[in-house]
Amino acid sequence: MKTQNVSQKMISSHLISGEMTPGTEIGLKIDQVLLQDATGTLVMLELEAFNLNKIKPEVAVQYVDHNLLQTDYKNMDDHLFLQSAAARFGFWFSRPGNGISHVVHMERFGRPGKTLLGSDSHTPAGGGIGMLAIGTGGLDVALASAGEPYFVKMPKVMGIKLVGKLPDWVSAKDVILEMLRRYDVTGGRGYILEYYGPGLKSLSAWDRHVIANMGTETGATTSVFPSDEITLEFLKQEGREDEWMKLEADEGATYDLNIEINLSELEPLIALPGSPGNVVPVREVSGLKINQVVIGSSANPGLRDFWITSQILKGEVISPDVSFDINPSSRQVLENLTEMGALGPLIAAGGRLHQSGCMGCIGMGQAPATNTISLRTMPRNFPGRSGTLDDQIYLCSPETAAASAITGKITDPRELEILMNMAYPKWIEPSQIKISKKMLIAPNEESPELIKGPNIKTLPNFEQLPDKxxxxxxxxxxxxxxxxxxxxxxxxxxxxxxxxxxxxxxxxxxxxxxxxxxxxxxxxxxxxxxxxxxxxxxxxxxxxxxxxxxxxxxxxxxxxxxxxxxxxxxxxxxxxxxxxxxxxxxxxxxxxxxxxxxxxxxxxxxxxxxxxxxxxxxxxxxxxxxxxxxxxxxxxxxxxxxxxxxxx
Ligand code: SF4
Missing domain, CATH: 3.20.19.10 (Aconitase, domain 4)
Known part of the structure; x- marks a missing residue:
């Protein structure tokens, strides 16, 4: 039999229609679906319009992570509607404040070898543990929820060989920023980005999540990592080792395009305002005065990412000119940070703690001041996304964010060795963590009525295409x-x-x-x-x-x-x-x-x-x-x- 890479293995095992010829349409069986609230309300209205009874995929989860502010009745109306719709159609419901969809999904539901379709463009984060995870519009997810295949043009596969090992002060975010430096926001279009090679050994499941998540910014269909011993360690940590399967490219498998990244040669990188593709080394813009630092989001969600900032800020006070905002990525992360003593130093340094969710990443709070620089560990900086129309958002790693929060200026974190005589804190992945499931409501057989407050409007009708x-x-x-x-x-x-x-x-x-x-x-x-x-x-x-x-x-x-x-x-x-x-x-x-x-x-x-x-x-x-x-x-x-x- 022909040798296959990981992407081809997952596509062929889920292929319902079409042939695996790049550029032609294929239909895929979908095992899992995820919705977030900002897109999920429409999906639920679409399922209502379809007159659907119960959803079909093995796992389906409605998350509430985007619209968490309750400045009037509207968001809460949505939350109640979503909870009733989740129960009505058979979704799990992740309650408001439980965390960002991609993070909670990886903690509780993600499974190697499965397909995941999500109404959120960063769904490919699931590729970090060997899933074929694709982000798409809500209507496609509504159709997949009703048991229909997902249709997409068969992508080519870009094989990214990772060699070497990340140097001190350089982390997973710099790997994906390096991809964006090389390929900008369109270079991944029509491709699955598949990572392999000896460099994988030094990347944890959460590091891989960071890289797969922000692979979306290259325009790629998705990103894929193999499921190996490190994936198994992650699932053990989450109490789900029985869900592991080995999934690696066959010996001699080929790719449509081959590239290599030597991790040892990377340095701290940063995306300049306007586009995640405007990537330069941090040292080229160091010294620029900043007004805000925000850590968190699905692009730097793991315990390590918060822990490292906590270690850097321990005993320090953030610059008087900087607002330092902490967006925990999930309730489980927050509980574990508290338990391991990593939250205290962040608060003591002056951090402003927000609830678990997307928050400033999607402009729900934390909008920066006019004409000031905001440094974020988030994946996007398209103009106006922060809620400030003329914003200046820079994207970077947690290390760069923490170093800059102390100095009040964009700072290459390697400078901390000289500025503060600080050695790079070494993270050791804990073998056990605290599991948090309390805020997940399981589906059941009941079919309650939909709760539609005044902010929920039935979908408009549209006319057919005219001839002229x-x-x-x-x-x-x-x-x-x-x-x-x-x-x-x-x-x-x-x-x-x-x-x-x-x-x-x-x-x-x-x-x-x-x-x-x-x-x-x-x-x-x-x-x-x-x-x-x-x-x-x-x-x-x-x-x-x-x-x-x-x-x-x-x-x-x-x-x-x-x-x-x-x-x-x-x-x-x-x-x-x-x-x-x-x-x-x-x-x-x-x-x-x-x-x-x-x-x-x-x-x-x-x-x-x-x-x-x-x-x-x-x-x-x-x-x-x-x-x-x-x-x-x-x-x-x-x-x-x-x-x-x-x-x-
Ligand atoms: Fe999207 Fe940001 Fe939320 Fe991630 S944290 S799902 S990138 S809005």
Whole structure:
């Protein structure tokens, strides 16, 4: 039999349809699903629209980690709705404050060799313990919850050979920042990043989680580590060693692309504001004055990550100019930090302790001050994500964060050896930890009514695709537009995620504050609108609201030079056609306000034929292409997947 790498083994053992030829559509059996609250409310409304009885996967968990602030009734309305929906459809329910989805999932449910589909783009963190874990839009997770396969284009596999051993003051975050330094936010597109080699021995399961989690930022479909002795040690620590299986690449297995990282040669790295791909060595920006340091998030969630900051800050006081915020990643981590005496030094040094969850990572609190630098151990720094529109967020390791919190300036942690005569604290993985399960509610056979407070609005209905369109370009955008740009993040917006009419007021807000008013005005004049964009459109989070809200306002299609995977899928799911420029240079010919006309659209889509848009009054024709599967044709024609399922 042909030798296989780990990714190929997991795909072939879950393949329901298609062939494993890169770029072609495959259908995968999904063993586990996870939802977080910011996307989960919609998924539950979709399951209601499907009229589903009980969900099908082996494990399904609804987490509440994103919208934890209770400044009015809205988030709490969502929490109650989610708890009732979890019970109604058969999900586990992880109560508010129990921790970040990816962290609790790895602690309690993740299992080597299984597939996991999550309505959160950092779901690939599960790859740290040998899962095939993919992040996608909520509608795909709703379908998987109903027992349908997950369809995705067969990725290529990038084999990343790790050799050497990380030097002192350099940790797992620097490994993934090195990947981003090399590949930026698009270099992983169409790939699974599979790690192997002798360097793996020195990376714990949580180190691997850090690397797999933030692999999402390269645009990769997912990241995969083997399941080895270190995975077994992790499962033992969690009291789940019986769930271990060995999963390694066959001797002589090959990869579509081969790269190598010598861990011994890495140094502390940092991503500059604006994009996780803007990576430079910390020493190049050291000395810049900072105003805030935030530790935690699913990108640095393990006990070690908090412990190391605690060791560095022990007996110190943070700079008077710095707010030092601690976001515990899970209740279990918090309980263990307390028990091992690692929380005390963080508090004594001046740390501000928040509840377990995403918090500042998704702009739910901890928004930085205007024109100041915030240093974070988080995975993303797209403009405005923090809740401050002109923010300056730098991403780094816990070591760099702790060193900088003391000095008040961006500091290469290696400098602590000279500045404070400090040796690098050596972490030894504990063989046993305290297990915390109390805040998980198991599914049962009952089917209670859904509790819908005033913040929960039933999903809007959408019309089918028309045959002729004559609509304006309401927004022209450049490259790398993120879903944070398409739909604003932050504490004022997130609580509206189960209320599409209200949420839509923030569509494209971070790019053009007047967009909503123009969209409403446009509704009086035209039957819809379109937008145009450059490369890598809709990168970033998995939120389907970034397709649903523009759709609600009347968006019929987008034309981009290229798309990020999840964003592209979400557009199709909600009946927005993701056109691409046949000639990318045509982007320059189009202007905001141009009226585009397309005729014979339904027939063309049905036959998957190319389409031409005519610019009214300008004598310009723009040839458009799109790459949708036969299965997706019906979704577009029906006006989205919900209509399609209802029709079925
Ligand atoms: Fe939460 Fe941030 Fe992790 Fe997303 S990346 S799951 S917002 S902690």
């Amino acid at each position: 369109l004559e609509i304006p370009i309401l927004l022209k955008m450049g490259d790398d537009i993120s879903t944070d740009g398409i739909l604003k993040a932050g504490a004022d917006v997130l609580p509206l995620r189960s209320n599409i009419p209200e949420l839509s007021k923030y569509a494209y807000y971070a790019i053009d504050e007047s967009f909503y008013d123009r969209a409403i005005e446009n509704q009086k004049l035209h039957t819809g609108f379109c937008v145009i964009a450059g490369n890598n459109y809709a990168q970033g989070s998995s939120r389907e609201h970034a397709a649903l809200s523009p759709r609600y306002l009347g968006q019929k299609f987008a034309i981009a030079k290229s798309y990020a995977r999840i964003g592209w899928q979400n557009l199709i799911n909600f009946g927005i056609i993701p056109f691409e420029f046949k000639n990318p240079a045509d982007w320059d010919k189009l202007e905001q306000g141009d009226i585009l006309q397309i005729e014979g659209l339904r027939i063309a889509i049905k036959n998957r034929e190319a389409v031409t848009a005519t610019v009214i009054g300008k004598n310009i024709e723009i040839p458009l292409i799109y790459n949708i599967s036969e299965r997706q044709v019906e979704h577009i024609l029906q006006g989205g997947v919900i209509n399609f399922v209802k029709q079925k």
